[in-house]
Amino acid sequence: MYTKKTYSTLQMAIWTRYETLLFTIIILAVVAAYYFLDLAWLKIPWTPLALIGTAVAFVIGFQNNSAYGRIWEARKIWGGIVNTSRTFGMFVQDMLTNEHTQKPVADKVLQSEIKTLTYRHIAWMTALRHAMRALKPWETTTNHRTNREWDTKPPELGVDLKDDLAPYLTSEDLADILKKDNKQTALLYQQSHHLRKLKEQGVIWEFSFLELEGVLQELFTLQGKSERIKNFPYPRHFATLNHFFMWIFVLLLPLAxxxxxxxxxxxxxxxxxxxxxxxxxxCVPFYIIVAWIFHTMERIGRTGENPFEGTANDVPISTIARGIEIDLRQNLGEDKDSIPKQFPMKHDTQF
Incomplete structure (x- = not known):
């Protein structure tokens, strides 16, 4: 029976098996040439190679730290979305009342307004996660054959945004949203306009209106931070040079x-x-180990550069958004059978 640690190690070995095979071929070819063709003169001194190896280790370490920083920032942003979403759901349920209305509104109408606002918020999260999953030209990690074979595509890539938004919006709101380029921003504008109308009716007290607008402002801030990470890639000159430097070192290493x-x-x-x-x-196994370590660390850095691309190492925004939806709809009193289930894990990975 495999333990989790053993299974993860096995996955890593399978994930890098093509490169490991290439390293094996390279070192066997060099050793065979050295052994059978008497090419003892074909060598380079250790000093320049050690300098190259040190430089490569530094740039790979910098890349991994930067990539982890982007992942961790993205996780904190979506953690903020979790907290702010729960706060919004609580405020909406408790701040829509007849306390300040001149003409009382029926309880069914109040519950309908609460549901509309809550569902529109779920639509906002849905539009945001779809926007975060839209592939950019620099997001190429999913194209690697060992990533494709795991079948780890996030849920957003298999569903049209219109179909995902339809259960949460009226036909008029949906038609208006689909006309906009930035649909998540348009949804927050709709929320603000709706809250203003309720304030004018007296359903929302003016102070409560300001509190709710402050929550929308926080959602705009979190959305902007998330879009910043998505739309600004890890600097390509760093990423590209790291890759080339690593391969220069790996190819020169056998000669020393x-x-x-x-x-x-x-x-x-x-x-x-x-x-x-x-x-x-x-020297064959020693070379394979050294080359595998350098290559794998560099590849891990490349994989973590874009935390919303949808690979196994990215922030699981689909799972986070669905978890918030489940919380909000359960607190609306909906039956569990009518609420969508959490997205399933694939290969022990959330998306």
């Missing part, structure tokens, strides 16, 4: 590693001729 093992083998051959003669082949 193989001769070094050959020299050690020559020393061993003085006492153990057979072992010393074959010792150069011992």
């Amino acid at each position: 590693l193989v001769p070094q093992f050959g020299e050690i083998g020559s020393e061993i051959a003085e006492k153990y001729p057979l072992i010393g003669n074959l010792f150069v082949w011992v």
